[in-house]
Amino acid sequence: MTGRKTNLTEIVVLTVIVVAMAGCGRGRLAVLPGADQLPVIEELPNPFLFSDGSTVKTPKDWLRRREEIKAMMLYYQYGHMPPAPRNVKAEILSSETIYGGATKKHILLSMGPKRQIKVNLGMIVPNGDGPFPIILKNEGKGIFQVPIAEEIVKRGYIVADYARTDLDPDEPNNVGPAQAAYPDYDWATLAVWAWGGMRAIDYLEALPFVDKDKIVFTGHSRGGKTALLAGALDERIDLVVPNGSGCGGAGCYRFEAGRAETLDDITKPSRFAYWFVPRFRDFAAKETLLPFDQHFLKALVAPRALLSTDALDDIWANPFGTQQSYRGAVPVFEFLGASEKLGIHYRRGRHDQNEEDWRALVDFADMVFFDKAPPAGRNFDELPFEDAPKPFSWSPPRAGR
DSSP states (O other): OOSEEOOGGGOOOSOOOOTTOTTOOGGGOOOOOOGGGSEEOOSOOOTTBOTTSOBOOSHHHHHHHHHHHHHHHIIIIIOOOOOOOSOOEEEEEEEEEETTTEEEEEEEEEESGGGOEEEEEEEEEOSSSOOEEEEEEEESSOSOOOTTHHHHHHTTOEEEEEEGGGTSOSSTTOOOHHHHHOTTOOOOHHHHHHHHHHHHHHHHTTSTTEEEEEEEEEEETHHHHHHHHHHHHOTTOOEEEEESOOTTTTSOSSOOOSSOOOHHHHTOTTTTGGGSOGGGGGGTTOGGGOSOOHHHHHHTTTTSEEEEEEETTOGGGOHHHHHHHHHHHHHHHHHTTOGGGEEEEEESSOSSOOHHHHHHHHHHHHHHHHOOOOOTTOOSOOOSOTTOOOSOOOOOOOTTO
16 A cells, blocks of 8 residues: 555645636646545545645535535546536427326437537426426436336426437547537546536426426436436536446445445456546555545535435445445535435345336435425435444534534
């Protein structure tokens, strides 16, 4: 292990000198310390600790700390996105009535310089005037892939999904339309896909039948990583639901069990290095040098709502680590008075976003948006790994100070 080992009271993380840099082009990026210049942090890093060694004391302080966290996570892991293009245009390719009165539409969005970026979007709208809460999913290829769409629509939600690979193909060494349109940004593929979801929201929130105060964003596996990143950055997203997102998503880098995917695994050039900025590979097998872990990404969602859904038999996606990052995010949600908006849900089974996951999502959304009690037996704070050690020793600020 490289790097200087330190205890938590000595940590003055040297990283965040780019507080206002999130979203900046490559040419204006400040240079942060390399992996081997950072201190070793064995436990989950303290999200309340400023880069100068001081601590968050008030919710107003948290807003500044939130900008620090965004800046370092984008620099080290995801890359920086261009601003919203403000020219999203929609073309309705088809429209039909289904489910006894709901409207199904296939829409092509175009945006960016000369509107050269084009994204397919599917949407199913319940019968009536609305406004309706909306659940947006990012898909790989294709749209209209929510397995219980009819059930969800009949519960009063719009179901929408977009094809993320329209923005950037899921392939190494392939510059997609979005990166080609904005070559001055260092954004990697996960950031491109998340940015595409934000652009879909640009269009959706302007529709009169969409309740812009009840927007849900979800995705599975690499789509779960995408959803969590978008939800951390875009405050228009009211509920974020990463499913089976594992490494680079809701799972921890520092805490794993079984044969879970590691940072080294995921950033190999032969696998998914292109999902992240190249400098992230510098932390392979050096996870304790990261000045953050994925509980920081979850903390960025607070005080909005976040539900992680996972399968206990999906060992590769690190369900144990997802529990540990949940525990690391709890103090932030509590500090901001939003403890009831953080949830976790496990089921038996393997790597999929199945009907059980979708029903858990809608039940949690009903609870957050409409104060509806979940069905009997449905709890969103049950931790299956009861013997897991507490992943941190720091104490959060006293809430409400």
